[in-house]
Amino acid sequence: MSIRIVVADDQELVRGGFAMILDAQPDFEVVAEASDGVEAVAAVLRHQPDVVLLDIRMPQMDGIQAARRVCAETSTRALMLTTFDQDDYVYDALYAGASGFLLKDVRRDDLVHAVRVVAAGDSLLAPAVTRRLIADLTARRPRNGSPAIGLEALTVRERETLGLLGRGLSNAEIAASMVVSEHTVKTHVSNVLSKLALRDRVQAVIAAYESGLIAPGSA
Structure with a gap:
């Protein structure tokens, strides 16, 4: 059975590149692409994929809002795309229910591995950068x-x-x-x-x- 994926990013080249890499895997199927959060949520509701890749910064509805809806209304797992200068957004994305995040300069093999991990019901916590981000962000949030x-x-x-x-x-x-x-x-x-x-x-x-x-x- 194929792992069904929706790829959402407002940058066409980035979106298309990720979709091409993932669709080339024999057990992956990219069922839809989206250029903003509204399109991403609609695609998830329509296709009910296993995983949705969500860019955090998108027009109309950002990736965090989209993740919140996707995680609340479906069983689709959300994997966020981000950069180092978006630490606060990463924290908010995790609270929205996302199963992890990737840097947008992720290597091909790491992207494929990440989708497999998330589709299997696990989350991305192995990279040291993830631990540092969460530690830093929770330190800055009031308890x-x-x-x-x-x-x-x-x-x-x-x-x-x-x-x-x-x-x-x-x-x-x-x-x-x-x-x-x-x-x-x-x-x-x-x-x-x-x-x-x-x-x-x-x-x-x-x-x-x-x-x-x-x-x-x-x-």
């Missing part, structure tokens, strides 16, 4: 000083797992740190997401920082 709702429901091991997620560790890295199997880690991660009503690992990272479980800059 209420209290743990996230439901954090007390986590077991000791689940809390430890959340802390390691907050540092951007993969399941294999978490397993090595906790000296358990990857299967056990997957169970802990699933329990954390379920108990805290989190959409994915990206939201788990934000929860780890905002609850005070992880100190900004410690990742």
